[in-house]
């Protein structure tokens with residue numbers, strides 16, 4: 001053991017469509033503490049802004065919130081759960097609830113590693129949740145979440161099932177009501193599962 005308590009915890013961030021949360025994760029106990037919530041500086045706050053502008057703002061916001069959380073010191077390690085598919089190469093390929101339209105793939109982990117001076121790992125938020133349950137769940141399982149969107153991840157044989165582009169369980173925009181007056185989805189389409197069944 002070396003250093004004080006601050007050296008023994010990781011800084012963790014959850015970026016959703018509405019809220020950014022930052023906290024301490026203690027790997028010894030599995031506890032998350034000192035959680036702070038702020039509105040995400042994305043689509044929800046400025047629906048008209050172009051995707052590259054929102055991407056920059058969200059990166060700046062994560063850097064700023066992490067620095068505020070750690071009192072300006074580089075965190076020991078940084079883990080980010082993000083609401084969008086992440087490729088095997090670490091690129092955020094889309095973030096419909098955070099910056100809307102697809103935009104250019106964003107190397108979020110690389111950018112945060114450069115900016116914070118700490119190795120940053122970025123994973124899809126549902127993938128992160130599946131790993132959290134895998135810590136206590138001995139068998140294979142499927143995790144479903146229903147919040148502002150809807151989706152699932154399958155954990156099988158010690159890993160989350162994803163393709164090379166990070167896709168797996170993106171069922172929210174599946175058309176389940178083909179009628180012309182079906183409920184309108186956030187994405188602009190109609191009758192999508194997310195429009196019918198999510199928050």
Ligand SMILES: [Zn+2]
Pocket residue numbers: 172173185186187188189192194
């Ligand atoms: Zn949709």
